[in-house]
Amino acid sequence: MLIKDKVIAITGGGRGLGRAMALAFAEKGGHVALLDLNQADLDETCALATAQGVRASGYLTNVTSEADVTAALDAVVRDFGRLDVMVNNAGITRDGLLVKVKDGQVVSKMSLEQWNAVIAVDLTGVFLGGREAAERMIRLGNGGVIINITSVSRAGNVGQTNYSAAKAGVAAMTVVWAKELARFGIRAGAIAPGFCATEILSAMKPEVLEKVTAPVPLKRLGKPEEVAHTAVYIVENDFFSGRVIDLDGGMRF
Numbered sequence: 001m002l003i004k005d006k007v008i009a010i011t012g013g014g015r016g017l018g019r020a021m022a023l024a025f026a027e028k029g030g031h032v033a034l035l036d037l038n039q040a041d042l043d044e045t046c047a048l049a050t051a052q053g054v055r056a057s058g059y060l061t062n063v064t065s066e067a068d069v070t071a072a073l074d075a076v077v078r079d080f081g082r083l084d085v086m087v088n089n090a091g092i093t094r095d096g097l098l099v100k101v102k103d104g105q106v107v108s109k110m111s112l113e114q115w116n117a118v119i120a121v122d123l124t125g126v127f128l129g130g131r132e133a134a135e136r137m138i139r140l141g142n143g144g145v146i147i148n149i150t151s152v153s154r155a156g157n158v159g160q161t162n163y164s165a166a167k168a169g170v171a172a173m174t175v176v177w178a179k180e181l182a183r184f185g186i187r188a189g190a191i192a193p194g195f196c197a198t199e200i201l202s203a204m205k206p207e208v209l210e211k212v213t214a215p216v217p218l219k220r221l222g223k224p225e226e227v228a229h230t231a232v233y234i235v236e237n238d239f240f241s242g243r244v245i246d247l248d249g250g251m252r253f
Helices: 016-027 039-050 066-080 112-140 161-184 206-213 224-236
Strands: 007-011 031-036 056-060 085-088 099-102 105-109 144-149 186-193 244-247
Touching (some): 007 016, 007 066, 016 031, 016 085, 016 224, 031 039, 031 066, 112 161
Parallel strands (some): 031 056, 186 244
């Protein structure tokens, strides 16, 4: 798919990986529709994108709300007249051990709130974004691409029962959608980043950051721009579908 003049919707598009992807698509001439919970972040990213000569609009959206996602994508189609790419990027973490043991005694457990919060955003939010985007792409008849952001943690990472489960589910949904939607000219692919230099990780103390990067063979964090480059590749390569690209500097759990 040629990106120029296409419309790309991105959840969590206000900052971090979402912002990097928005600007990468804008640089290629794509118009961007950004869904996020933070208006200030949306405004800033939209300004950066429009500076590259494309259209950009922000939509306050809670991806866990079916009504919000439906309304936002209806607005995107109304405002832009089309929807060509959907990037399901919004995500959160609420890390913790399944059970924490001290001196042979269980002192804490991962709470149901921790579980539900991550599943709601990282799995249900992707489901809603993919479903609603697919419906509109089918109705518009132009085909399209759905990109889901999973994680290297989908293989199972200590302290991330909730996150690993959600991201494994995202990878599985990607394969299912590639099979189900191909007859409508819709491709689905996923990116599994390792540790990336987003605001949270970049703000870590040097000694903590060193521990984070130690297991990475390349000995550094990934750059948001590198994830964005991969998203552009998935859109532009018309034979790519149903697969997950690991972008982790060689790290494996």
